[in-house]
Amino acid sequence: MAKQAGQPGMHPGAKTSKSAATRERIMEAATGLMIERGGTGFQIGEVSERCGMSKGALYYYFADKGALVQAIFDRSMEGLVSDVEAVVAQAPSARASILGLVEAVAHAVQPGSALTLALAHGLWDVEHEVLPHIKEHMERIIAVLEAQLERAKVEGLVRPGTNSHLVAVAIIGAFAITEYAGEGVDTGDDAEAFVHGVLDVVFHGIGVRAGEHDA
Template identity: 50%
Template sequence: MGILNDGRMAADIEKGVRRVRAAKADLAGAAGKLRSDTKTRKSAATREKIMLAATELIVEHNGTDFQMSEVSARCNMSKGSLYYYFSDKEALVEAISDREVEELISQIETVVANASSAVASITGIAGVLSSSLRPRSPLTLAVTRELLNSKQSVLPSVEGRLNRLISIFEAQIDRAKAEGLARPEVNSRLGAISITGAFTFAIFEDRPDDELQDSETFSRELIHLIICGVGTKKARREFGVEEG
């Protein structure tokens, strides 16, 4: 009987030891995850700090011809530490471009979600674009000028960045058709590409960018051109798009 009790006691002790070991392993894992999460948050904060400094330099230089040493100096960090987060200037500018585009698309999606009609949606999108795609805005300088100066093919990058915007415009043209505001025979995809191109390349128009009214006026003028065109009734008849 004593031997049996001794065996049970030993088994209980062994179970207790295993539970203690499991608890220690859980604590170690939790501590490791906490350290990892803290490191991730610090890394994200540092990346954001670097990108903010580079964005300021882009605006100050009116382009992307800044030096990485300027970024490291502004961030009070060594160039070695800077290159730990971004391998070169191209990677840094691309990260800024991606962030700016994401913010732009997010604003546009909010406008579309809250618009009561296709007209309100398209007008709202135009407002966001005209205020964001200013000639000296970080988005314009980081995306357009750097892409145009790139030694690599810019088409894949441009296509990738604009495709989401084109898809949003295409959906709004389809919505306008359903509301009787766009001709049913219009190619929605082609129309969306045309509208996106109009806004994208209109940024080269040198216009004041420090007043909200300028952006609103620019937006209205561009929307009027897109919707109404530049031709008179006579021109539309000449091109066979309007009967006499």
């Protein structure tokens, strides 16, 4: 029987909101499992159990494990790209822009976070589905940083002959390699020191000036 006008029912907006909240709950549960396992070595049944729902209900929101993991990393990477672009748009100088960009990456890449797992390729059984999406987002961040290094050349902060693309790749790569080296970027003073350490190498290098090695 068709529902009569005025009959109680769920408003379409409320249904959408509830669906979004359920997706978020599923993604949070899966993220927790990934952080605990150090990768994507979990089963869909474990996620549904943590959410207090059946596997069938979970598959209503995500077609399979790959889709779930991809959604988690897409959200993390899209958030980082947005933060990076916002910082660059507001920065008054190339130095401020590069500092803000690297700080945004450091803030996003916390030890054991989903984004750190992505950078360190801890994706095991779903990497063929997820890595192309991560690569696309990382290329965007690298392109933004490369543009700011070119801007820094104009402002006299970087040598004209510097390969900006190579430097941008090296900076972003530093955050990934720290996970392998056991030097994850943590919050607080450690993160700030790491950021400024990276930028010190970028702007000042590691070689001594001509003649200094003879002093």
